[in-house]
Amino acid sequence: MRIDDAEIRTDLATLCETIGERLAGSEREHQAAKYVAARMRQAGLQEVRLERFPCTNLHRRSADVQEPVATGKGWREVEALPMVGSASTPRKQSVEGDLVWLTLPEAQHRLKPGSLRGKILAIFGPMPTSGSAHRQLLAASPAAVVHIDERFPFGYVKADGAYPYWVSHYGMPPIVSVAYMDAWRWRQTEVKRLRVRIDVGYRRAQSCNAIGELPGTDPSLPAIILTSHLDTLPGNVGADDNASGVASVLALTRAFGATRPRRTLRFIAFGAEEQLSVGAVNHVRYGGITPANTGLILNFDSTASILGHYILWTAGDARLAHHAQKTFARHGVDTQVQHEITPFADCFAFNRAGIPSLWCRRMNFSGGRWQHHSRHDTLENISIPDLARLLPAAAALVGDLANRHRWPFRTTLSPAQHQLARGISRALLGW
Ligand SMILES: [Zn+2]
Structure with missing residues (x-):
């Protein structure tokens, strides 16, 4: 042929x-x-x-993630992509908070209602794979979630999407994907706080x-x-x-x-x-x-x-x-x-x-x-x-x-x- x-x-x-x-x-x-x-x-x-x-x-999308510069003066932007299905941060403004690390799926049980209010949650591993685990994440109410996909140890970001059925039935927190190597550097330099801004529009x-x-x-x-x-x-x-x-x-x-x-x-x-x-x-x-x-x-x-x-x-x-x-x-x-x-x-x-x-x-x-x-x-x-x-x-x-x-x-x-x-x-x- x-x-x-x-x-x-x-x-x-x-x-x-x-x-x-x-x-x-x-x-x-x-x-x-x-x-x-x-x-x-x-x-x-x-x-x-x-x-x-x-x-x-998804007709409007932008996201910034900022890390503190080492000297303690100011912030520096890292590459980020909003997850398709993500919510915007409140009033589409930047939220700043303490960085909390969670490895999934093994530490899922640490997500307690309200336990992450005002925090920036960094998830290392797969996003929740069951509806009930996803609802636990929502109930913990993080100000924003930063996802580090362990499958892709690269210096650039991969786009990702949430299950539309979950988005419509349970909702989504504000979530961005960042590059694995940026998260790696946050661990090396003991970054304690992050700023996240997500502005997404759907129709x-x-x-x-x-x-x-x-x-x-x-x-x-x-x-x-x-x-x-x-x-x-x-x-x-x-x-x-x-x-x-x-x-x-x-x-x-x-x-x-x-x-x-x-x-x-x-x-x-x-x-x-x-x-x-x-x-x-x-x-x-x-x-x-x-x-x-x-x-x-x-x-x-x-x-x-x-x-x-x-x-x-x-x-x-x-x-x-x-x-x-x-x-x-x-x-x-x-x-x-x-x-x-x-x-x-x-x-x-x-x-x-x-x-x-x-x-x-x-x-x-x-x-x-x-x-x-x-x-x-x-x-x-x-x-x-x-x-x-x-x-x-x-x-x-x-x-x-x-x-x-x-x-x-x-x-x-x-x-x-x-x-x-x-x-x-x-x-x-x-x-
Ligand atoms: Zn494909």
Whole structure:
């Protein structure tokens, strides 16, 4: 299958350079959706459409974190990004307070109602992962929270977002992310106080999914859906996360555009993934997606890092991963397999409905991708030739499965996996 580097380059340049940052519900995200729909039509897809759904748009954001200078005279600013979903500090003014350190999750039990009033809380570790832990954090009433993500020991800040369901149901304190190495220096120099100012504005907005399909010759067979996402977090153009995935799906529309597969192939670029797959959840929940009509999701999210391991992240039975791994290897692409239900990708919405998925990604350090959700997620950090080598393998897998009546693996999640997906969905999405 021929994959044209120049076409991929065009898609990436349009998304990252012409359009740029693509926040959920923003005009630029919408522009990206329209571009993708136009490219789908060009490739010969049918029923190309934009599926609209409500989301929250972060339309105003600024944050400052200041540390005292060593001489005791004045303050110095450090790089900070407000967490998407964060509250503003009162009257959008700076709050100053004693710095209190908390390591999570082990010290969660130290959060007592009112215990952090007037303090700046520095959290080292993951943010609370259960609704009850999150409510404990709120009840402790810190003046502001500074989050240090232990997975990313870097000198620059990574953007992050809170679960929208928690934001709307429980609320959020003012939270900023800072660079790990800034927090490290605060420990070295025994910084005792910080100043934090957060000014964020949200509005209800519309996001959309760009969808197109190639109707199968046998509509009674469950479809294969190839997915990616259009949006980015604040402060980056999302070259790897996820212009690379959108470009992957578009390359596959061109590869299959002139074919007539036995099973329907649907191609989607979702909106608002970074808000925990709002577009994918909307599509599955209200679009009548069930295992009876959908057999497999092949998700492309972050596929083009210039250095890395290809990971086939699967939800489904072990034979699915094995089959995909073998097919990729036959086409010169060696992959690692990981079996896990994760809520942090669009395929999760389909897992929630009992549908298996395979997420194709490329990781460049054991914690993930160093450049993601930061100003470093740029075109120079992704490789078009590598992407062009990956896609024929994916096309071979899809082409084979699309023309088979039976698959050499289960076409639904096991009851245990499905139950797990439903539990995660209830806790994090309220669905
Ligand atoms: Zn992503």
